[in-house]
Amino acid sequence: MTWLKPISIDEHAQSSYAAYFEELEARLQDPATVRPELVRDTLALALHGRPYSVLLADSPLLALNLDSRNITFEAEYYMATDQERFQRVKPLLWLWKSMDLSPMGQNPVFGIPLRRVLAGFIFNSVGRDFKCWQNVEFSVGYNMDVGNDVVVHRNVLLDDIGGIELHDNASVSDYVNIYSHTHSVLEGPDVTLRRTVIGKGARLTYHSTILAGSVVSDDAMLATHALLRGDIPPHGIAMGLPARVTRMKIRDAQADEAAGYDVDSAHLVRVPDRKANPQFPDPTPNQTRLPDGDAALEARAPRMEAALRKG
Structure with a gap:
């Protein structure tokens, strides 16, 4: 209701x-x-x-x-x-x-x-009763796929150059930024396009940021001011910088699984990344390393990477 x-x-x-x-x-x-x-x-x-x-x-x-x-x-x-x-x-x-x-x-x-x-x-596609408030910015507009009863609030950035999906009943709060492209840290013109997917009933709350290629699964939530650089599973709540899943909504998981998910990050078939600049046709390799002599950071690195992979 x-x-x-x-x-x-x-x-x-x-x-x-x-x-x-x-x-x-x-x-x-x-x-x-x-x-x-x-x-x-x-x-x-x-x-x-x-x-x-x-x-x-x-x-x-x-x-x-x-x-x-x-x-x-x-x-x-x-x-x-x-x-x-x-x-x-x-x-x-x-x-x-x-x-x-x-x-x-x-x-x-x-x-x-x-x-x-x-x-x-x-848009590439839009469902019924789309509700968009004022001062929302798009990159190109034509790479937006929007489901039924989606709400986008004020002052949102939808960088759809690489494609954005907003599934049924998704809610995007004020000042949210959703990206679908990323730059190499060494070569700014080396741009990779990654489709970003927001699942059914997902909520992106105030001032949060979703980086390119991230997947927010059905009924998941991204907390205020959080920065997502990975995935959130169905019913997960992610918080922090970078965001990680800290809570799960109490839902009837068996009923949800029986009904099926529109978007489940664990099983989603991903759209392949695309390179935006023909001068950089190959996938961008890892271009960073940990600071020299930072033993504590070196020890924490595997745990940090594992946490990020989990969302």
């Missing part, structure tokens, strides 16, 4: 919002729609109350920055970005980001349905 209560707004406002989303979705489904023009026209009216042509004549620099063809995203500079796919979603990411900074984007009864519509045309 949800702990949230329903809230209603003025019927005229609600019907106006619903009509707007229906029209926007229809236009995005129309192959004849030129997405950059749709977005610039939408932003001119929504943010400045004037048609784009009028705004262009009055304030050309302002108007030009509403057109996604005149701006760049960080992802466009990456070798790993599929430029053709990104150009399809770029205008919609610009609309998402720009509207988040407006009163409409800050209004949950308008902003959340707007993002839900846009997600259907940006």
Whole structure:
């Protein structure tokens, strides 16, 4: 049972919002729609109350920055970005980001349905009732796979360049960072893409960080400010820097196992890592060692590595 209560707004406002989303979705489904023009026209009216042509004549620099063809995203500079796919979603990411900074984007009864519509045309896949709050950042957007009833809260970074999966009922709290790429410690341009998977009903709590290739299994939880650089088993609670499993939720394990897990880190078939830069085609070898003469650290190293492998 949800702990949230329903809230209603003025019927005229609600019907106006619903009509707007229906029209926007229809236009995005129309192959004849030129997405950059749709977005610039939408932003001119929504943010400045004037048609784009009028705004262009009055304030050309302002108007030009509403057109996604005149701006760049960080992802466009990456070798790993599929430029053709990104150009399809770029205008919609610009609309998402720009509207988040407006009163409409800050209004949950308008902003959340707007993002839900846009997600259907940006993400690789998205299920029902996706709920995304304001100021969420993506790397490319098109490498997101999102299940049913997923919630993403404010100021989250979803670095999906290598792929992110958020399975049914996953919850991502405010200021969480989820990564799917990693850099060599010796050669910054040597980038490895690793798919990061968040299981069914998993919870990532405030300000936690999930590094590339990590797997958070079904019903698992990552604690506040924790840094995950491995896996969490089903029902596990991981805490700390780096995170390790310190508690297990009390669940009916037999019933869960009988029903089957969507994501169990022990049995998940992993998507192979990919290299983002053709100058570094081979797997990155181990490039660090323990400090010289640190006998205590040397003695602890095997236990530390074993703990990290367990999550």
